Amino acid sequence: MKNIETILIANRGEIASRVIRTCRKMGIKSVAVFSEADRDALFVEQADMAVFIGESAPAASYLDQDKIISTAKKTGADAIHPGYGFLSENVTFAKRCAKEGLIFIGPNSEAIDAMGSKSKAKTLMTKHKVPVVPGYQGKDQRVERLTKEAEKMGFPVLLKATAGGGGKGMRIVHEAKGVEKAIEAAKRESLSAFGDEELIVEKYIASGRHIEFQIFGDQHGNAIHILERECSIQRRYQKVLEESPSPVMSKKLREEMGKAAVNAAKALNYDNAGTVEFIYDDKSGDFYFLEVNTRLQVEHPVTEAVTGLDLVQMQIESAQGLPLSVTQKDIKGSGYALEARLYAEDASNDFLPVTGTVQRFEYPEVAGLRVETAIRSGSKISVFYDPMIAKIIVHDTSRAAVMRKMKYVLKHLVCQGMTTNQDFLLHMVENAEFQAGKYDTHFIQNKIDLASIAKKDPNDKALAAISATLYGWQAREKGRTLLRSMPSGWRNNFYEPQFEAYVIDETEWKIGYRSKGKNHFEFYICEETYAVNLIAVEVHQIRVEINEIQYTFQIAKSGNELFVHNERMGNILIIQKERFPAKEVEKIAGGYEAPMPSQIIKVLVKTGQKVKSGEGLVILSSMKMENTIEAVEDGVVDEIYATEGGNIEAGFLLLKLKNK
Ligand code: ADP
Helix, strand or coil, X not given: CCCCCEEEECCCHHHHHHHHHHHHHHCXXXXXXXXXHHCCCHHHHHCCEEEEEECCCHHHCCCCHHHHHHHHHHCCCCEEECCCCCCCCCHHHHHHHHHCCCEECCCCHHHHHHHCCHHHHHHHHHHCCCCECCEECCCCCCHHHHHHHHHHHCCCEEEEEEEEECCEEEEEECCCCCHHHHHHHHHHHHHHHHCXXXXXXXXXXXXXXXXXXXXXXXXXXXEEEEEEEXXXXXXXXXXXXXXXXXXXXXXXXXXXXXXXXHXXXXXXXXXXXXXXXXXXXXXXXXXXXXXXXXXXXXXXXXXXXXXXXXXXHHHHHHHHCCCCCCCHHHCCCCCEXXXXXXXXXXXXHCCEECCEECCEEECCCCXXXXXXXXXXXXXXXXXXXXXXXXXXXXXXXXXXXXXXXXXXHHHHCEEECCCCCHHHHHHHHHCHHHHXXXXXXXXXXXXXXXXXXXXXXXXXXXXXHHHHHHHHHHHHHHHCCCCCCCCCCCCCCXXXXXXXXXXXXXXXXXXXXXXXXXXXXXXEECXXXXXXXXXXXXXXXXXXXXXXXXXXXXXXXXXXXXXXXXXXXXXXXXXXXXXXXXXXXXXXXXXXXXXXXXXXXXXXXXXXXXXXXXXXXXXXXXXXXXXXXXXXXXXXXXXXXXXXXXXXXXXXXXXXXXXX
């Protein structure tokens, strides 16, 4: 047995935090590495030691093998835990660790290598009696041959980049017409994304469910499976909700699939944690091998919840050369577990990721709840990394109880400062078909009206607008030094209502209000009058009584965006229009900045181009609202910093104009 005293974690975020926790439990010293963007991250603080390794772009830090290896040596690490993503399935890195005398906490490099290519993986699995999706995974990669294979199989087919992963490099072809073009395009995409144009062609399983088995092996030839997880709820071929056991699992099916999973493990002399992914055909009841992920999965807590095992500890023990501490017979699931991935992304805008600062992150205390995250209030979601904020895992004795708990947590969780998929997740968990376990990988696409989730009830919007207005009023009130005895808005002309203008759900809202005495107000919104009492205001919270009913709203402000949350109505984004139209004050002479976090849709000008006052310069999109930045004076475009498609934060310098 090799002793491990110190582990360097070649990863970041929640998975780094997760590994650190088990290290501490085992009395192992943890070393975190971090990039520029992560300097003040939670996981960096949690580790026993933290070392800066480079710029924010992954290639300059978390993917820089030289730096990671030299840091491991410098800090006296015995082993490297790669987490998931980054270098976790990089065979060159695994081999290098071994050469440098460092233990790579993962399977042997031959296993990683064998599963790194979808074609090699399928060929190997076929040899070991693991059913694979019918298809072609041959060496002959000529377009004519691939076309012929697709036609032979019958449509629809799925083209996959052999080197693909993470849901990238896949393309469905529905009919014979255009198949050649699709193959050519898929090859081009694959070449540019993965540096390899090899494709496999597969039968497309229309009502497929993604069911995967956790496998585990040691260096003594033992291999077991640790039950299944169902991960069919996906967007862009990526998982958002995972559960165990799978609603379609029977004892017999589990035995069959489990056996196939163990066969796969044995075929690879598998000696650490891995996942064998299958696609299960709901119609025929057949299942087929998809791939083996030779690392810890994002969704591993689901398995930990139902088995009580610590998979990270088991990984470390296997890497030390210890035999598995459990046998197949010991593996028994208890109860049900469901994981929801909270992302900084806009479900109503094709799940596009968003960036920003998590101003608040709080969740309720619920028995059986586990939250995996490295986010705390103030953490940034940057453009450099995956926009996952947290994994929320609930465990209970029945599936119904798990659903109820998850609903409760998703309602009460407060995560403010940017758009998240919180309301989408809640909507999913409230869906009757999902609750009945009737779903497949196309569920989101076929059954969920994404646009409607963001659309809130007009009355809720009015309540949110009232609370936001009073929140702002209170802040101004506090800031006032003169006339302390009179509330703001209580002026000579106090009979005149004051107004606020907001944009909610792409519609303009005009809010009129009038102070009617201490903490008492009347609001006028869309012909309705509301009697309002301000009960209490805290930094991020306001309690108001509106037409005799009391509400608590959570509020966070970012620039001119107000994030308002309440457990009944979910999240409402209120965009504040200028209270007092600003006299454009330029921070940089001729500089134009983004007024809010946005995506750059189009750059309308070129360097050196003459522009006239009022001419459009850049089109930005924020929360689905397009916004054209216009020149405020005549000039010549000096320098452009905006790149189309980029996600930027408020205050980002888009371009500079000079005076001719
Ligand atoms: P990646 O390596 O990119 O994760 P996978 O092969 O694991 O790719 O597939 C990802 C997802 O794509 C699966 O979970 C499933 O939803 C879908 N998928 C893959 N193969 C098929 C298929 N043959 N038919 C239908 N859906 C598929």
